[in-house]
Amino acid sequence: MFDIGFAELVLIFVVGLLVLGPERLPGAVRTVSLWLGRLRRSFTALKNEIEREVGADEIKQQLHNESILANLKETEDSLKDSFSSVEKEFRSTQSDLQSLEYDISGVVKPGADESPDPDKPSGAEPGEADRKSS
Incomplete structure (x- = not known):
């Protein structure tokens, strides 16, 4: 609160000793310390009250x-x-996969590779035709 160093304190004590004398100096120091204590408590209470009021x-x-x-x-x-960039990447990959699927389905049609065998009756398994002819 008060920035008083040791040198200032000694100077105040010597001046007080010269002005008040050795008989009244202890009582004066006691009185000053009581007033300083009250002043500190008042400032602390005021500060706390203001902080409460202000919130x-x-x-x-x-x-x-x-x-x-x-x-x-x-x-x-x-x-x-991040999610939107991942979603865009997912949509792009999905679109690429769909276009690849369309390209592949145009090139290779399911069942187009197999040509009907004249020796093989329709709906019969491959082993059945061989068994019937034997």
């Missing part, structure tokens, strides 16, 4: 919460950006 703790808590919410919002935006 400094609530404001600090609110600022802390707002900073946390801002961090969460940044994280959410970052995750949304």
Whole structure:
């Protein structure tokens, strides 16, 4: 509170000793220390009352919460950006796969490779025709 060093304290003591004398100095020091204690307590009480009225703790808590919410919002935006880029990549890959599927289905049609065998009756398994002819 008061920035008084040791040298200043000794100077005050010597001046007090010269002005008040050795008989009244201890009582004066006691009185001054009591008044300083009361003054400190008054300032502390006033400070606490002002902080309560202003709601400094609530404001600090609110600022802390707002900073946390801002961090969460940044994280959410970052995750949304990442998700949208992954989704775009997925859509692109899906589109490429569908075009490849269309190209492959145009080149190779299922069942087009197999030509009907005249010796093989329709609906019969390959081993049945050989068994009937033997």
